[in-house]
Amino acid sequence: MKVQVIGTGSMWTKCNSASYLIDNDIMIDFPNGACKYLYRNNINPSSIDYILLTHFHGDHYFDIPFYILNKSKSDNKNINIFCSKEGRGKINKIGNLAFPNSFKDASRETNIKYEFNNNFKIKDYEISKLLVDHGRMKPAYGYIFKDNDKYIGFTGDTSLCSNVEYMASKCNYLFCDCMFVKGTSKHMGIDNLEYLSSKYSSCIFVVSHLEDETREILNKKNIKNIIVPDDYYVLEV
Numbered sequence: 001m002k003v004q005v006i007g008t009g010s011m012w013t014k015c016n017s018a019s020y021l022i023d024n025d026i027m028i029d030f031p032n033g034a035c036k037y038l039y040r041n042n043i044n045p046s047s048i049d050y051i052l053l054t055h056f057h058g059d060h061y062f063d064i065p066f067y068i069l070n071k072s073k074s075d076n077k078n079i080n081i082f083c084s085k086e087g088r089g090k091i092n093k094i095g096n097l098a099f100p101n102s103f104k105d106a107s108r109e110t111n112i113k114y115e116f117n118n119n120f121k122i123k124d125y126e127i128s129k130l131l132v133d134h135g136r137m138k139p140a141y142g143y144i145f146k147d148n149d150k151y152i153g154f155t156g157d158t159s160l161c162s163n164v165e166y167m168a169s170k171c172n173y174l175f176c177d178c179m180f181v182k183g184t185s186k187h188m189g190i191d192n193l194e195y196l197s198s199k200y201s202s203c204i205f206v207v208s209h210l211e212d213e214t215r216e217i218l219n220k221k222n223i224k225n226i227i228v229p230d231d232y233y234v235l236e237v
């Protein structure tokens, strides 16, 4: 599996918003600006066939209307969106706001499938969706991919909760929220990552959704099993 960290920053930084590209056609989250992030990396958004959404904050799904429009103009019209069940309504709402006429046409012209199950397969990956704790935003999910004998996790936005510990105990690599210096009821912080990385020492943690100060401190700490990536960082797992 190839994982590219498309975005590593929180909303309030110059970095792209947190999102990941797997094997050139699977995106985890599709934030504000995602189409531009992909173009800047010489990827046409229409080459993405699968989008897994963690939750419905704008910095995780607001570019989907542009993606659907782009797909409708491309030869590859397959769109597979994995999310919680209110996703279809939310995406149609922002799509109709963004393009009152052409979004309806684009939705008709493309082959959009929604999948709400907690366990599913994409190509050879077995994927499970797990509830995490992102304060008042409910539901919020993380995902674990099983790739042969390896497990690769993505926490999405979350505070430290039992399913994050489960992911850390199970995964070889965990791509995770570490927005703040100190964790809150909505996002993890460096204190949470120090705890997780020492308790689950065989897991490699790749942090994202970073504030600038958090990035600076984490870089100085240089913790053995924590990677602090820049936008577009690639990891072959």
Ligand SMILES: [Zn+2]
Residues within 6 Å of the ligand: 055, 057, 134, 137, 157
């Ligand atoms: Zn959020």
Ligand SMILES: [Zn+2]
Residues within 6 Å of the ligand: 018, 057, 059, 060, 157, 209
């Ligand atoms: Zn967020």
